[in-house]
Amino acid sequence: MGIRIIKAGMMTTVQDLGRTGYQSQGFPVAGVMDVRSFKIANLLLDNPENEAVLEFTLIGPTLEFTADTLIAITGGDFQPTINGEPAPMYTAIYINKGDVLKFSSARTGSRGYVAFSSYLKIPVVMGSRCTNMKSSIGGFKGRKLQDGDYIEFRIKRRYLPFFLSRTLDLDEFDQEDATLRVVMGPQDYLFSKQGIDTFLNSEYKVTSDFDRMGCRLEGPFISRKEDKDMISDGIAFGSIQVPAHGKPIILLADRQTTGGYPKIATVASVDIPKLVQRKTDHSIRFKAISVEEAQRLYLAELEELNEMRKKIHRPCKEVLECRQTAKRLRRLFEAQM
Amino acid sequence: MQNIKILTAGDSSLLVEFGSEISPQINQKIAATVKLMHEQNIEGVVDVIPAFCSLLINYDPRVIRYEQMKKRIEGILKVDVRTGAQTKKIFEIPVLYGGEYGPDLPYIAEHAGLTQEEVIKIHSSSDYLIYMLGFLPGFCYLGGLDERIHTPRLANPRLKIPAGSVGIGGSQTGIYPLDSPGGWQLMGMTPVKTYDPARETPILVQVGEYIRFVPIDEAEYKRIAELVDRGEYECPVRREEA
Numbered sequence: 001m002g003i004r005i006i007k008a009g010m011m012t013t014v015q016d017l018g019r020t021g022y023q024s025q026g027f028p029v030a031g032v033m034d035v036r037s038f039k040i041a042n043l044l045l046d047n048p049e050n051e052a053v054l055e056f057t058l059i060g061p062t063l064e065f066t067a068d069t070l071i072a073i074t075g076g077d078f079q080p081t082i083n084g085e086p087a088p089m090y091t092a093i094y095i096n097k098g099d100v101l102k103f104s105s106a107r108t109g110s111r112g113y114v115a116f117s118s119y120l121k122i123p124v125v126m127g128s129r130c131t132n133m134k135s136s137i138g139g140f141k142g143r144k145l146q147d148g149d150y151i152e153f154r155i156k157r158r159y160l161p162f163f164l165s166r167t168l169d170l171d172e173f174d175q176e177d178a179t180l181r182v183v184m185g186p187q188d189y190l191f192s193k194q195g196i197d198t199f200l201n202s203e204y205k206v207t208s209d210f211d212r213m214g215c216r217l218e219g220p221f222i223s224r225k226e227d228k229d230m231i232s233d234g235i236a237f238g239s240i241q242v243p244a245h246g247k248p249i250i251l252l253a254d255r256q257t258t259g260g261y262p263k264i265a266t267v268a269s270v271d272i273p274k275l276v277q278r279k280t281d282h283s284i285r286f287k288a289i290s291v292e293e294a295q296r297l298y299l300a301e302l303e304e305l306n307e308m309r310k311k312i313h314r315p316c317k318e319v320l321e322c323r324q325t326a327k328r329l330r331r332l333f334e335a336q337m
Numbered sequence: 338m339q340n341i342k343i344l345t346a347g348d349s350s351l352l353v354e355f356g357s358e359i360s361p362q363i364n365q366k367i368a369a370t371v372k373l374m375h376e377q378n379i380e381g382v383v384d385v386i387p388a389f390c391s392l393l394i395n396y397d398p399r400v401i402r403y404e405q406m407k408k409r410i411e412g413i414l415k416v417d418v419r420t421g422a423q424t425k426k427i428f429e430i431p432v433l434y435g436g437e438y439g440p441d442l443p444y445i446a447e448h449a450g451l452t453q454e455e456v457i458k459i460h461s462s463s464d465y466l467i468y469m470l471g472f473l474p475g476f477c478y479l480g481g482l483d484e485r486i487h488t489p490r491l492a493n494p495r496l497k498i499p500a501g502s503v504g505i506g507g508s509q510t511g512i513y514p515l516d517s518p519g520g521w522q523l524m525g526m527t528p529v530k531t532y533d534p535a536r537e538t539p540i541l542v543q544v545g546e547y548i549r550f551v552p553i554d555e556a557e558y559k560r561i562a563e564l565v566d567r568g569e570y571e572c573p574v575r576r577e578e579a
Contacts, residue, residue: 020383020384020395021383021384022384023384023386023393023395023471024384024385024386024387024470024471025470025474025475025540026470026471026472026473026474026475026476026514026532026540027474028473134473134515134517135473135474135515135532135534136534137534142534183345183346183347183348184345185344185345185346185352186344186345186346186352186354187344213518230357231357231358231359231388231389231390231391231507231508231509232388232389232471232472232478232509233352233354233388233389233390233391233393234350234352234386234387234388234391234392234393234471235393236346236347236349236350236393236395237347237349238347239346239347243492243493243494243520244490244492244493245492245493256471256472256473256517257386257471257472257473258386258388258469258471258472258478259472260490260506260507260509260520261520263346266345266346266347266348266350267347268347268348269347269348269349291345291347291348291403292402292403292404294347294348295348295398295402295403297348298348298349298398298399299398299399302399
């Protein structure tokens with residue numbers, strides 16, 4: 001009992017928060033690109049924070065369910081339908097055995113997520129269910145999904161309290177331009193003052209070299225103090241490296257664990273979703289903030305997710321209105337008696 | 338160690354730079370720091386990634402903030418640690434140099450002002466210390482490349498380099514364990530798999546061991562490649578007192 005992949009879409013993989021703890025042996029962390037959309041999808045279903053989901057890129061998959069379950073769809077708008085009828089996003093949805101969930105191309109954003117209340121039956125490899133295509137480990141057979149693949153569910157689970165409250169009004173990726181807040185460093189000291197000015201005051205365009213590994217940008221040349229290769233070091237999610245060609249490359253989920261190009265800055269965690277939901281030719285600007293500010297934003301976002309969790313655990317307006325009406329009617333009857 | 342810098346790498350990582358050169362001394366200091374970090378088991382540390390002259394520390398800002406983390410690291414860096422000697426374990430990796438197997442060998446030779454044969458001879462006559470694994474599963478960063486054949490990386494990295502390629506990037510040499518993008522100058526190929534997920538130990542070598550490149554011809558390359566495909570090849574290992 002699970003899901004059959006009728007059409008796999010362009011690039012659909014099983015992902016979670018990544019395979020942490022093995023970067024020192026050369027295993028990429030991988031994991032979801034848009035952590036925020038991923039967390040919201042699981043949150044809507046009361047799933048564990050790190051439960052595996054499907055991530056898809058630009059053209060989404062078509063899935064057939066062979067069991068009843070609940071799902072939540074987040075991220076870019078891939079115009080989802082269930083049995084041909086439009087399906088809501090950022091909402092917990094009942095799914096019946098035999099239903100067909102179809103995603104089209106991304107109207108907004110570029111990556112979509114679907115979470116399942118019955119949990120995908122994917123083996124845990126080195127602490128994670130995420131797919132690492134580069135090393136062919138984790139996820140579904142270490143690769144992206146193909147037409148005809150079948151993934152089972154681990155459990156039967158189709159009850160959620162406050163079901164009618166489980167919808168959030170979020171439209172996150174409707175704009176074409178983004179300003180990414182960055183923390184300067186670690187190797188900003190290798191760049192000239194002019195290079196840093198260029199980086200912080202220019203518009204860059206997303207090129208078609210944009211995948212789970214990284215995003216190449218096109219735009220003004222960023223100059224260094226001296227043109228000397230540095231020695232390879234470890235790379236963080238969202239590191240902005242600048243090779244000798246002077247154009248930034250932002251390293252993402254499937255990034256190599258170490259690299260030898262100087263890294264001028266690192267995108268703040270909370271702004272990585274904005275970047276990974278861009279499409280080719282969208283424009284990007286950078287704004288420097290302090291590490292303390294970036295951490296404050298990160299904690300504020302966790303607080304925001306907590307608020308969402310509280311909101312979907314309260315009776316919704318429709319339910320409350322019925323209750324209040326019933327209360328008023330009762331008073332009316334009591335008054336008459 | 339006055340030159341140690343603690344740098345920010347975003348809101349969830351710190352980079353400790355121990356210097357800007359590859360040296361066994363710096364490597365030992367880094368190894369000792371990693372050991373201390375594991376011993377101290379600082380809450381909130383997610384991963385510690387050693388490199389030639391740096392240490393990337395990934396942490397969870399929910400548990401520990403930048404300033405506290407920085408203070409803990411500063412404390413650890415003050416501790417003085419020494420390590421002992423050991424036997425050298427040397428993997429002899431066969432390499433077919435030049436031609437279509439090493440498209441950048443002519444450039445490396447030209448840059449060095451040497452013949453291709455001289456470059457091969459220099460490259461295959463040292464034991465290289467494995468300083469770190471990284472960049473890809475099982476990719477070894479090797480120390481000790483002869484200065485005469487240091488060659489700058491490509492200005493624009495290649496989008497695909499085949500597994501088994503042996504190359505030079507600046508002052509470093511190494512083997513690509515998987516097909517991958519990369520900016521190194523390619524000088525040859527080995528039929529040996531340094532990373533094979535189907536093998537009992539997917540990664541052939543460990544930090545602290547050595548690699549020696551042994552030139553082979555095309556016939557030998559094909560012979561070994563067949564053995565590797567059948568899972569019957571075992572890489573020769575030599576042991577020496579350090």
